Amino acid sequence: xxxxxxxxxxLPKTNCGRCPQKSCIAFSAAFLRGEAVxxxxxxxxxxxxxxxxxxxPKDWRTELVERLxxxxxxxxxxxxxxxxGAETAGDTIRITCLGNDYFIDEDGEIKTSGHINPYIKxxxxxxxxxxxxxRPTGKWVSFSELKSGMIKEQSFKRDCEEPLKELFEKDPxxxxxxxxxxxxxxxxxxxxxxxYLFNPLPRIPTLILYRKGEAGSLKILFDxxxxxxxxxxxxxxxxxxxxxxxxxxxxxxxx
Ligand code: SF4
Numbered sequence: 001x002x003x004x005x006x007x008x009x010x011l012p013k014t015n016c017g018r019c020p021q022k023s024c025i026a027f028s029a030a031f032l033r034g035e036a037v038x039x040x041x042x043x044x045x046x047x048x049x050x051x052x053x054x055x056x057p058k059d060w061r062t063e064l065v066e067r068l069x070x071x072x073x074x075x076x077x078x079x080x081x082x083x084x085g086a087e088t089a090g091d092t093i094r095i096t097c098l099g100n101d102y103f104i105d106e107d108g109e110i111k112t113s114g115h116i117n118p119y120i121k122x123x124x125x126x127x128x129x130x131x132x133x134x135r136p137t138g139k140w141v142s143f144s145e146l147k148s149g150m151i152k153e154q155s156f157k158r159d160c161e162e163p164l165k166e167l168f169e170k171d172p173x174x175x176x177x178x179x180x181x182x183x184x185x186x187x188x189x190x191x192x193x194x195x196y197l198f199n200p201l202p203r204i205p206t207l208i209l210y211r212k213g214e215a216g217s218l219k220i221l222f223d224x225x226x227x228x229x230x231x232x233x234x235x236x237x238x239x240x241x242x243x244x245x246x247x248x249x250x251x252x253x254x255x
Contacts, residue, residue, distance in 0.1 A: 002055050004028035010051060012043045018115055020248060034059055042115035061118040068125035069108030077106055080131045084229065085202025097124060098200050098242070099183035104128060119241045123234070127201050132229030136205050140221040143235070147227040152236060156220075160239040165218035167246050168194065168210045174253060178246050179208070200238055203229045 007028035014024070019040040021027040030036035031052070037059055038049050077086075077093045086093040092103040092111070102124055103111045110116055110124060143160075144153040167175050172194055176186065184198030192209040199205055205223040210216070220239065230238065 002032065004032055007031055007052065007055070010048050011041065014043070016043070017252075018042055020117070020244075022252060031056065037061055037118050039116070039118050039121070061122060065118060065121045065125065068122065068129055071129040072104070072108035072125055073106065075129065075131060077104065077128070080128070083133045084128065084131065086128075093128075095124060095127070095202060096183070096199075098245075099181055119237075119244075123201070123238055123241065126234045126237075127204075127230060130229055130231070130234075132203060132225075134203075134225045134228045136203065136223040136225050139224040140207055141224050142219070142221060143232070145224075146222060146232055146235070148232050149227075152232045156232075156236055156239075160236060160243065161218050161220055163243050163247070164208070164220070164239075165210065165216065167243065167250060168212070168218060169216070171250060171253075172210070172212070174250060175246055178249055182242070182245075184208075200242060201229070204235075204238070 004025065005028070008025050011024040011027065015022070017023070019027050019036065021030050021036055021040070027036050027041060031038075034056070038044060038052055039062070044052070078088050080086075081088050081093045084095070086095045086104075088094075089103060092105045095102050095104065097120060100112055100114070102116070102120070104124065105111075108125060108128075110121055143149045143156045149156070176194065176196075179196050179198065180186070182198065182200070184196040187195050187197050189195035189207070189209060191211065193212045194208075194210040196208045197205070198208075204226055207221040209219045209221065211218075222235070226235065
């Protein structure tokens with residue numbers, strides 16, 4: 001049976017920290033457990049990718065990306081670009097997601113200046129294939145007010161609002177720095193001690209409101225139009241990804 005050391009020998013062994021595991025040996029173990037995918041490491045040669053993919057077959061994220069790419073191929077990207085807040089750029093469309101620009105071609109291939117992890121690929125392809133229409137309304141609603149939001153309300157609280165509140169309780173200044181890096185803007189909003197407005201995707205205006213103290217609370221609100229651009233499962237996926245990025249950065253702070 002293949003062990004982590006055999007995987008490790010095939011990796012760059014630089015511990016560059018670009019993958020979520022931050023070291024090559026941790027990546028090796030996570031890969032064998034099915035918690036890391038080859039796309040997480042931007043430095044694998046084609047030969048290494050082929051060898052490693054024979055050791056562990058494709059995981060659900062890789063298969064989902066391939067399925068979504070097939071759906072995106074059927075769309076006329078140039079036609080839907082204006083309604084989803086994308087810009088045409090040569091043969092591609094450009095979408096800003098979490099503060100970075102991504103270029104998507106008609107085959108659903110995504111390019112950017114840095115590394116793209118499977119989370120971003122799934123998110124962008126979901127967003128494109130939904131091909132939503134409409135303009136943000138400026139009216140803020142809770143998750144449960146979105147289409148089918150009531151069914152997933154408890155999951156949203158448990159997996160998104162509560163963990164984000166815990167991160168704010170640990171270090172609000174650091175969380176703010178990271179949110180600003182993702183394109184968020186700090187604003188004044190009613191009685192919130194910390195309020196951030198941002199568009200993790202072009203047509204997904206999001207408001208994060210945190211009140212500190214013993215009776216503290218955290219609410220995430222969305223523009224009324226949001227459910228035309230992402231379904232509620234995808235919105236949870238989006239927020240979980242943001243929380244994962246924040247908590248990963250918090251736990252590696254100062255290393
Ligand atoms: S991104 Fe690749 S090279 Fe860098 S630490 Fe992770 S596995 Fe190692």
